[in-house]
Amino acid sequence: MTDKKHGITRRGAIQMLGAGALLAPNLLGKPAFAQTPPEAPAGRIIVGQTQESTVLNPLLPHIEVDDAVIFSLFDALFRVTPGGEIMPNLASEVPTQENGGISADGLQWRIKLRDDVTWHDGEPFTAEDVKFTLELIVNPDFRAWRTIGHNLVKDIEVVSPTEITWTMEKPFAPYINFLTETFIIPAHAFEGVEDPNTAPFNSAPIGTGAFKFGQRVPGDHVQLVANPGYHAEGPYVEELIYKYIPDTTVLYTQFKSGEFDLTGNQYISPDNYAEAKDLADREVVLVPVNSVESIYLNQEKPQFKDPAVRKALYAAIDKVSIIDALYYGLPLPSETFMPQASYFYNPDLPTQEFDLAAANKMLDDAGWVRGADGIREKDGVRLSFTNSTTAGNHLREQVQQFLQQTFKEIGVEMEISNLPAAVIWGEFWGMSQFDSVIVGITFLIGADPDVTNRFHSAAIAAQGGRGSNNSQYKNARVDELLEEGSATFDPEKRRAIYQEIQAIIREDLPFLPLFQNRSVRGWKSGIEGVEFNTNTRTESWHAAAWYWDK
Amino acid sequence: MPAFLLSRLWQSLVLLVIVSIIGFTVLNLIPGGPLAQFALDPGMTQEDLDRIARQMGLDRPLPVQYLDWAGKLLTGDWGNSFRDGAPVLQVIGRHLWATFLLMGSSTALSIAIGTWIGIRGATHRYSVFDYTATVGAMIALSIPTFWFGLVGIYIFSLELGWLPAGNMYTIGDGSALNYLHHLILPSVVLSLVNVAIWSRYMRSATLDVINQDFVKTARAKGLTERRVLMKHVVGNALLPMITLAGMQLPGILGGALVTETVFTWPGMGRLFLDSLGYSDYPVIMGLLMFSAILVILGNLLADIVVALVDPRIRLG
Numbered sequence: 112m113t114d115k116k117h118g119i120t121r122r123g124a125i126q127m128l129g130a131g132a133l134l135a136p137n138l139l140g141k142p143a144f145a146q147t148p149p150e151a152p153a154g155r156i157i158v159g160q161t162q163e164s165t166v167l168n169p170l171l172p173h174i175e176v177d178d179a180v181i182f183s184l185f186d187a188l189f190r191v192t193p194g195g196e197i198m199p200n201l202a203s204e205v206p207t208q209e210n211g212g213i214s215a216d217g218l219q220w221r222i223k224l225r226d227d228v229t230w231h232d233g234e235p236f237t238a239e240d241v242k243f244t245l246e247l248i249v250n251p252d253f254r255a256w257r258t259i260g261h262n263l264v265k266d267i268e269v270v271s272p273t274e275i276t277w278t279m280e281k282p283f284a285p286y287i288n289f290l291t292e293t294f295i296i297p298a299h300a301f302e303g304v305e306d307p308n309t310a311p312f313n314s315a316p317i318g319t320g321a322f323k324f325g326q327r328v329p330g331d332h333v334q335l336v337a338n339p340g341y342h343a344e345g346p347y348v349e350e351l352i353y354k355y356i357p358d359t360t361v362l363y364t365q366f367k368s369g370e371f372d373l374t375g376n377q378y379i380s381p382d383n384y385a386e387a388k389d390l391a392d393r394e395v396v397l398v399p400v401n402s403v404e405s406i407y408l409n410q411e412k413p414q415f416k417d418p419a420v421r422k423a424l425y426a427a428i429d430k431v432s433i434i435d436a437l438y439y440g441l442p443l444p445s446e447t448f449m450p451q452a453s454y455f456y457n458p459d460l461p462t463q464e465f466d467l468a469a470a471n472k473m474l475d476d477a478g479w480v481r482g483a484d485g486i487r488e489k490d491g492v493r494l495s496f497t498n499s500t501t502a503g504n505h506l507r508e509q510v511q512q513f514l515q516q517t518f519k520e521i522g523v524e525m526e527i528s529n530l531p532a533a534v535i536w537g538e539f540w541g542m543s544q545f546d547s548v549i550v551g552i553t554f555l556i557g558a559d560p561d562v563t564n565r566f567h568s569a570a571i572a573a574q575g576g577r578g579s580n581n582s583q584y585k586n587a588r589v590d591e592l593l594e595e596g597s598a599t600f601d602p603e604k605r606r607a608i609y610q611e612i613q614a615i616i617r618e619d620l621p622f623l624p625l626f627q628n629r630s631v632r633g634w635k636s637g638i639e640g641v642e643f644n645t646n647t648r649t650e651s652w653h654a655a656a657w658y659w660d661k
Numbered sequence: 662m663p664a665f666l667l668s669r670l671w672q673s674l675v676l677l678v679i680v681s682i683i684g685f686t687v688l689n690l691i692p693g694g695p696l697a698q699f700a701l702d703p704g705m706t707q708e709d710l711d712r713i714a715r716q717m718g719l720d721r722p723l724p725v726q727y728l729d730w731a732g733k734l735l736t737g738d739w740g741n742s743f744r745d746g747a748p749v750l751q752v753i754g755r756h757l758w759a760t761f762l763l764m765g766s767s768t769a770l771s772i773a774i775g776t777w778i779g780i781r782g783a784t785h786r787y788s789v790f791d792y793t794a795t796v797g798a799m800i801a802l803s804i805p806t807f808w809f810g811l812v813g814i815y816i817f818s819l820e821l822g823w824l825p826a827g828n829m830y831t832i833g834d835g836s837a838l839n840y841l842h843h844l845i846l847p848s849v850v851l852s853l854v855n856v857a858i859w860s861r862y863m864r865s866a867t868l869d870v871i872n873q874d875f876v877k878t879a880r881a882k883g884l885t886e887r888r889v890l891m892k893h894v895v896g897n898a899l900l901p902m903i904t905l906a907g908m909q910l911p912g913i914l915g916g917a918l919v920t921e922t923v924f925t926w927p928g929m930g931r932l933f934l935d936s937l938g939y940s941d942y943p944v945i946m947g948l949l950m951f952s953a954i955l956v957i958l959g960n961l962l963a964d965i966v967v968a969l970v971d972p973r974i975r976l977g
Contacts, residue, residue, distance in 0.1 A: 167745075364819070370826050537694075555703065
């Protein structure tokens with residue numbers, strides 16, 4: 112079968128073995144006679160996604176499905192690999208303290224750029240474009256989305272068309288990772304443009320990426336076409352389409368019927384995995400995503416101030432049943448905010464065990480006594496709280512009912528009070544007005560382990576801080592480590608720091624970690640080169656490598 | 662006639678202002694707003710969100726925002742979508758024709774079939790045909806459209822493979838035939854319910870007319886049954902249908918949310934729901950004004966047509 116498909120006979124194969132010495136290095140770890148991409152871009156790949164790509168300027172606020180298009184149209188200075196390694200993209204090398212790209216104090220940055228890159232309209236890419244991009248992000252009149260890190264950059268200087276330098280206000284190691292998601296846009300497209308928020312560029316983007324912008328049919332799809340002059344690998348398909356399919360059920364139906372070729376965000380819903388993995392002519396895989404599902408406990412609520420309560424609640428969660436019975440066994444149990452594939456993941460954290468007796472004992476020992484109604488009390492505080500999540504999220508609603516029962520057995524009352532998405536993720540969440548919340552959070556930006564925004568005591572918005580420390584968690588040692596971690600450039604030293612942070616947070620339990628999600632992704636058999644990268648938000652982070660095996 | 666039109670136009674304007682004020686207020690009362698979708702973004706701080714809201718002018722008092730919006734509307738500027746920055750009228754226009762294609766074809770189909778079933782049911786009252794049509798209409802009316810849609814996709818797309826499982830056309834193939842191929846299933850599914858409605862209305866309208874004296878007179882004159890039916894019965898029975906059709910106009914152009922979702926049809930219904938989901942205020946307001954205008958126009962048009970067709974009615 113295989114032989115026939117590739118037009119290779121047994122005899123031919125034996126003859127080819129003569130050239131084995133040359134071929135061998137490429138064959139390691141791959142099936143014999145691995146596919147090679149076509150010489151010239153050929154064919155079309157349609158990606159189906161349940162939200163519509165609408166934002167084409169990578170510096171404007173955008174969501175996952177926009178990233179799918181943006182990663183194909185544009186390049187950043189660096190690229191992050193699935194393993195979390197930083198590779199040069201528009202830059203010609205990754206600056207480190209060793210190679211002098213970053214000064215010893217971490218303040219002076221020097222970036223060398225490729226000299227062989229052109230914009231889709233033929234203009235050469237230069238350091239001026241990088242300067243323009245970094246300055247536009249912090250332009251007070253521009254609706255830039257993420258500004259963390261960029262607001263530390265000053266004195267940007269173009270040394271030559273292929274070299275740029277700047278100074279940081281303070282050493283900030285995560286910035287190199289942020290730069291993997293900071294796509295460079297062409298300065299010349301904004302010449303004479305009065306308001307960058309409404310520039311023509313925003314609907315007719317010009318990038319350096321593997322694909323050029325074709326057209327956008329609102330409500331339906333975005334069409335990209337191959338950029339044959341791409342400076343790096345690929346592209347191998349002539350046309351890349353991002354098709355909007357406004358419902359997960361319909362997305363799966365059309366995946367089966369073959370209406371599109373590869374599933375994009377939100378992918379295949381977990382309940383369809385069992386059927387999907389056996390579909391003929393379809394490849395379906397489970398891919399861990401960086402989002403971690405957890406129960407956030409508001410540390411300022413008297414119920415949660417006692418560590419014994421948090422530990423007892425954690426012990427009263429039957430994670431295995433939740434994952435197997437409610438989530439079709441797909442997610443991976445987790446003890447930390449750090450994705451398990453990360454270089455910074457701490458594998459030595461204690462594993463949670465579902466043990467109601469132990470939970471009861473912890474509360475007894477801590478002096479929480481059952482009242483007449485069976486609910487525990489201590490110093491006038493009743494162990495009763497509300498739990499909230501997005502109304503209409505059926506799986507989470509089932510988790511809540513399940514928790515309600517097991518918590519009751521340890522004398523804890525949990526009331527369910529769910530709110531519509533727009534309400535719960537507004538002030539209720541941002542200003543920590545909740546008791547407890549079930550939430551899926553991506554803690555990392557790119558592959559960087561910095562979580563200052565989530566766990567530093569100065570990041571509590573409800574207490575006037577700047578950030579998203581919504582559980583109002585405070586730990587002086589964690590603060591100290593976070594500050595040290597973001598100013599440290601050496602990966603090994605950083606690993607030790609962030610592993611300690613994970614250990615402390617696992618002990619303190621400002622949130623009860625449930626699991627790391629896995630998404631079900633599929634594509635038509637015959638598409639090669641598909642690789643997923645959980646350090647990005649999109650399956651299309653490297654669509655340049657996709658091709659049809661014909 | 663001009664006096665009548667003028668007073669109707671005046672009423673309509675007042676109505677539009679009221680509708681817009683209520684719409685704008687209710688829309689802004691919904692918590693969340695256009696930036697809520699970024700609340701869980703790891704790289705965005707509350708500061709970023711506040712800054713963007715300020716840049717978008719969303720931090721101003723509501724009356725100021727309304728007057729700003731209404732003032733621009735008077736100059737023909739309907740604003741720009743928060744999502745892709747495109748002018749609102751352009752956004753609506755692009756979705757309008759998709760909806761028009763789907764709803765137009767399905768409405769034409771359902772009126773033609775529904776009218777025929779209704780007339781035949783009335784002339785052959787209590788026949789097998791009449792009973793079948795009645796029961797069929799009840800079934801069609803009581804089963805939700807999305808179920809019909811999914812069953813249709815299951816049978817004709819997944820099992821038989823005759824028809825596409827959705828979308829308006831195959832990407833890369835913009836031929837009329839391709840559109841038609843994609844139009845069949847959603848159009849028929851949508852028609853099912855409308856045929857039921859039209860046939861019921863038409864049946865009772867025909868019955869109202871069929872026993873009237875002028876029909877007996879027509880028969881007594883010795884006209885053929887066919888001529889009696891076509892000229893005297895149907896002609897008169899269609900009059901109330903014109904009003905009904907006029908009232909359907911906003912529905913036709915407003916889109917069919919459920920059908921558009923099941924068949925991934927990029928029409929007005931989807932646009933409305935998506936815009937709501939993203940709190941895309943300018944587009945929602947645009948759609949609101951657009952449908953208000955359609956309702957007013959539809960009713961006006963029906964009144965005028967009825968007056969033209971029915972000599973008993975004089976406008977003014």
